[in-house]
Amino acid sequence: MAACSVEDVLAKAERDEAERLKSISVxxxxxxxxxxxNLLALDKNPVELRGRxxxxxxxxxxxxxxxxxxxxxxxxxxxxERTDDVLxxxxxxxxxxxxxxxxxxxxxxPTKWEQFAKLKGxxxxxxxxxxxxxxxxxxxxxWGYKRAKDDTKEWLIEVPxxxxxxxxxxxxxxxxxxxxxxxxxxxxxxxxARASKTPVAGLGLAPRxxxxxxxxAQAVSVARTSTASVGKFQDRLPKEKAPRHTGKKRKFQPLLxxxxxxxxxxxxxxxxxxxxxxxxxxxxxxxxQLREDEEEEGRTRRKKGSGKKGDRGxxxxxxxKGKGAKGSKGGKGARSTKGKGRGPxxxxxxx
Amino acid sequence: xxxxxxxxxxxxxRSKRFLDHRAPKLLENSKNAMIMKGGNxxxxxxxxxxxxxxxxxxxxxxxxxxxxxxxxxxxKKTDCSLFLFGSHNKKRPNNLVFGRMFDFHVLDMFExxxxxxxxxxxxxxxxxxxxxxxxxxxxGELFDxxxxxxxxxxxxxxxxxxxxxxAVRLAGLEHILHFxxxxxxxxxxxxxxxxxxxxxxxxRIELEEIGPSFDFVLRRTHLASDDLxxxxxxxxxxxxxxxxxxISHDTFGTKFGRLHMQKQNLDKLQTRKMKGLRKxxxxxxxxxxxxxxxxxxxTQE
Numbered sequence: 001m002a003a004c005s006v007e008d009v010l011a012k013a014e015r016d017e018a019e020r021l022k023s024i025s026v027x028x029x030x031x032x033x034x035x036x037x038n039l040l041a042l043d044k045n046p047v048e049l050r051g052r053x054x055x056x057x058x059x060x061x062x063x064x065x066x067x068x069x070x071x072x073x074x075x076x077x078x079x080x081e082r083t084d085d086v087l088x089x090x091x092x093x094x095x096x097x098x099x100x101x102x103x104x105x106x107x108x109x110p111t112k113w114e115q116f117a118k119l120k121g122x123x124x125x126x127x128x129x130x131x132x133x134x135x136x137x138x139x140x141x142x143w144g145y146k147r148a149k150d151d152t153k154e155w156l157i158e159v160p161x162x163x164x165x166x167x168x169x170x171x172x173x174x175x176x177x178x179x180x181x182x183x184x185x186x187x188x189x190x191x192x193a194r195a196s197k198t199p200v201a202g203l204g205l206a207p208r209x210x211x212x213x214x215x216x217a218q219a220v221s222v223a224r225t226s227t228a229s230v231g232k233f234q235d236r237l238p239k240e241k242a243p244r245h246t247g248k249k250r251k252f253q254p255l256l257x258x259x260x261x262x263x264x265x266x267x268x269x270x271x272x273x274x275x276x277x278x279x280x281x282x283x284x285x286x287x288x289q290l291r292e293d294e295e296e297e298g299r300t301r302r303k304k305g306s307g308k309k310g311d312r313g314x315x316x317x318x319x320x321k322g323k324g325a326k327g328s329k330g331g332k333g334a335r336s337t338k339g340k341g342r343g344p345x346x347x348x349x350x351x
Numbered sequence: 352x353x354x355x356x357x358x359x360x361x362x363x364x365r366s367k368r369f370l371d372h373r374a375p376k377l378l379e380n381s382k383n384a385m386i387m388k389g390g391n392x393x394x395x396x397x398x399x400x401x402x403x404x405x406x407x408x409x410x411x412x413x414x415x416x417x418x419x420x421x422x423x424x425x426x427k428k429t430d431c432s433l434f435l436f437g438s439h440n441k442k443r444p445n446n447l448v449f450g451r452m453f454d455f456h457v458l459d460m461f462e463x464x465x466x467x468x469x470x471x472x473x474x475x476x477x478x479x480x481x482x483x484x485x486x487x488x489x490x491g492e493l494f495d496x497x498x499x500x501x502x503x504x505x506x507x508x509x510x511x512x513x514x515x516x517x518a519v520r521l522a523g524l525e526h527i528l529h530f531x532x533x534x535x536x537x538x539x540x541x542x543x544x545x546x547x548x549x550x551x552x553x554x555r556i557e558l559e560e561i562g563p564s565f566d567f568v569l570r571r572t573h574l575a576s577d578d579l580x581x582x583x584x585x586x587x588x589x590x591x592x593x594x595x596x597x598i599s600h601d602t603f604g605t606k607f608g609r610l611h612m613q614k615q616n617l618d619k620l621q622t623r624k625m626k627g628l629r630k631x632x633x634x635x636x637x638x639x640x641x642x643x644x645x646x647x648x649x650t651q652e
Contacts, residue, residue: 016550024549024551024553024554024555033495038487038508038512038515039484039485039486039487039519039524040486040487040488040489040508041486041487041488041489042488042489042490042494042495042504043488043489043490043491044491044492044494044495045490045492046491046492047490047491047492047531047532047533048533049531049533049534060529060531060538060540061540061542061558061560063490063529063531064488064490064527064529064540064542064558065556065557065558067488067490067529068486068488068527068529068542068544068556068558069555069556071486071488072524072544072546072553072554072556073553075519075521075524076521076552076553076554080521081518083602084602086520086522086602087520087521087522088518088519088520088521088602089518089519089521090517090518091516091517091518091519094515096505096508097584098505098508098509098512099451099453099458099509099580099583099584100379100453100583100584100585100586101379101380101382101432101452101453102374102375102376102379102432102453102454103375103453103454103582103585104375104377104585104587105374105375105376105377
């Protein structure tokens with residue numbers, strides 16, 4: 001009797017389960033493709049629509065109901081969380097590949113300072129925003145409005161002995177500040193221009209406090225050639241020398257000239273083409289090697305710097321530098337004898 | 352914002368934020384749609400456009416003569432990468448052009464003619480709230496097999512997808528757009544979902560038709576070239592965008608900010624001024640040896 005009832009109970013349970021699932025189960029020939037991240041479903045089964053519009057609407061609605069049921073079944077399978085008496089499901093990543101709106105942002109190339117810092121292994125030190133100003137006896141900003149050490153805001157400046165007594169020291173400081181700001185702005189724009197790869201005017205064109213003769217000469221030559229006819233009709237000052245290295249003109253040998261010379265040149269070329277060994281530019285190789293060594297040093301210093309604490313930084317850096325130099329020297333010495341066919345004399349660059 | 356060698360330098364923080372919002376980013380904004388009416392539009396087309404405006408979040412509707420203003424210019428101005436253009440002429444009656452752009456150049460365009468259209472107001476049912484993220488279903492083997500149709504499916508997903516959300520409220524899944532490709536036509540129907548009790552956890556679905564219903568016929572198409580399509584799909588190398596500090600969001604999308612304050616002297620904190628508690632002249636002074644209770648002192652002063 002007991003055995004019968006257990007079987008009955010089980011059978012009844014199965015029937016109940018089937019009843020329940022009947023209401024939400026849908027039979028389809030082909031499975032749907034789901035993209036739950038986008039709440040999307042694709043039904044690949046062929047659709048047949050009858051003629052009359054009324055029937056058609058009914059068919060469409062039945063089809064829609066089935067598809068939605070399947071999609072909802074999928075969504076309900078996801079893990080649900082309860083936040084503030086609201087049931088929420090976390091959606092997975094969308095699987096439909098949709099094109100982007102705009103192209104990928106370009107990685108901007110490192111600025112001049114960033115390149116240098118990477119080479120030397122200099123790391124950015126986090127500085128405090130406020131500095132104690134002894135003069136005003138309060139905490140002030142490190143830079144910006146009302147900063148701690150603002151030399152343009154001093155009310156008393158001692159005239160140094162070497163300076164002209166009638167010179168306005170305050171105006172001098174203000175001018176210097178303006179020049180520094182302009183230089184900074186110029187460098188910033190130059191970095192941006194380098195990033196966007198537009199041609200930029202070279203050095204010497206930004207006015208500085210002290211400009212060397214070569215820089216001035218370069219500025220003059222650039223100014224001369226920035227006319228519509230590229231400086232061809234530009235008059236020269238009485239004592240100005242003629243500009244050298246004008247333009248990039250190639251010199252060609254005359255067609256029928258020195259036969260001996262021509263033969264020599266062609267034989268040389270053939271010899272170069274024949275040899276298996278690559279040609280080596282000694283200075284280029286040496287410079288490249290030095291650069292690599294410096295980068296390596298910079299990297300090791302960065303690693304060491306990240307391990308040690310700040311107060312030991314200076315001593316550590318000096319020690320590291322010493323160690324680094326010795327290490328690199330030893331390394332260079334060891335490496336100079338190996339493979340690569342380097343030149344016999346190598347400059348021990350860094351000290 | 353003056354142009355300096357091609358570099359636009361914003362003068363205010365607000366304009367800088369605006370430019371950053373529109374600049375190409377790793378994680379992109381939701382796409383905006385631009386809905387335009389051509390020179391000659393019929394009643395059907397106008398009504399259809401108006402109905403679709405409600406469906407698509409983040410859409411702008413403009414009424415312009417395409418002769419004078421270029422569409423690329425307009426999309427740059429409004430930062431919209433999807434467009435929908437409606438027109439009507441004898442050769443192509445009731446025309447709708449669905450299109451999308453990449454880098455403000457046209458990527459894909461699909462011209463669909465409206466054969467039959469039932470407007471929102473003609474279907475007398477209770478509608479669902481505006482701005483709910485719809486579920487999309489594409490039925491018919493054509494959407495998978497045919498190249499043009501699968502591209503169309505992609506474009507329609509882009510249009511009607513709505514903002515990308517990490518999680519969704521189960522009770523809020525109300526709206527469903529159903530596209531069927533059959534008999535050379537595309538039927539678009541819009542339903543409201545009713546979740547009925549079933550025996551188990553997953554509810555039983557019943558549908559109620561709301562919203563506009565369209566019978567489209569696919570006319571001309573302009574698909575993007577393969578390499579342009581591939582360029583448009585290039586994804587960043589899984590870099591997470593930098594999180595802004597001190598900003599957090601809760602589950603409803605409310606934005607919370609965090610302020611850091613200096614230490615406040617709670618003794619000198621200015622609370623509400625109670626006139627009765629103000630110190631009056633001739634107040635009782637408590638002597639050193641006095642043992643008056645604090646309550647008493649308060650009422651006296």
